Amino acid sequence: MDLPPCPExxxxxxxxxxxxxVCPECGHEWSANDKQTDVIRDSVGNPLxxxxxxxxxxxLKLGGTSSSVKVGTKVKNIxxxxxxxxxxxxIPGVGQIGLKSQFVKRVAK
Numbered sequence: 299m300d301l302p303p304c305p306e307x308x309x310x311x312x313x314x315x316x317x318x319x320v321c322p323e324c325g326h327e328w329s330a331n332d333k334q335t336d337v338i339r340d341s342v343g344n345p346l347x348x349x350x351x352x353x354x355x356x357x358l359k360l361g362g363t364s365s366s367v368k369v370g371t372k373v374k375n376i377x378x379x380x381x382x383x384x385x386x387x388x389i390p391g392v393g394q395i396g397l398k399s400q401f402v403k404r405v406a407k
Contacts, residue, residue: 305326305337306321307343308339309324314330338378350404350405351372351404352402352403353373353403360395367389373389374387385398
């Protein structure tokens with residue numbers, strides 16, 4: 299059988315127990331009938347949510363300009379969207395921009 303990965307830790311080792319799916323790595327249990335939503339994760343695997351604060355982990359060149367977003371730039375109040383660039387945000391000095399979640403790390407609350 300082809301079981302979905304764990305929605306919490308993305309482990310591929312899920313198994314069925316009665317009417318539930320179980321993850322042996324993190325212990326998360328969920329119903330097989332639950333709608334699986336794609337969780338957007340940062341560069342180290344932390345789940346992201348609207349309103350989170352993230353930092354940029356790599357210098358990012360901005361297309362069409364000679365400027366860039368420097369490593370360590372803190373971005374507050376992100377908004378998650380569908381698409382290739384899955385984060386919409388506003389960076390001071392740059393303006394409205396779309397970022398890929400693989401180039402950011404969530405800041406601890």
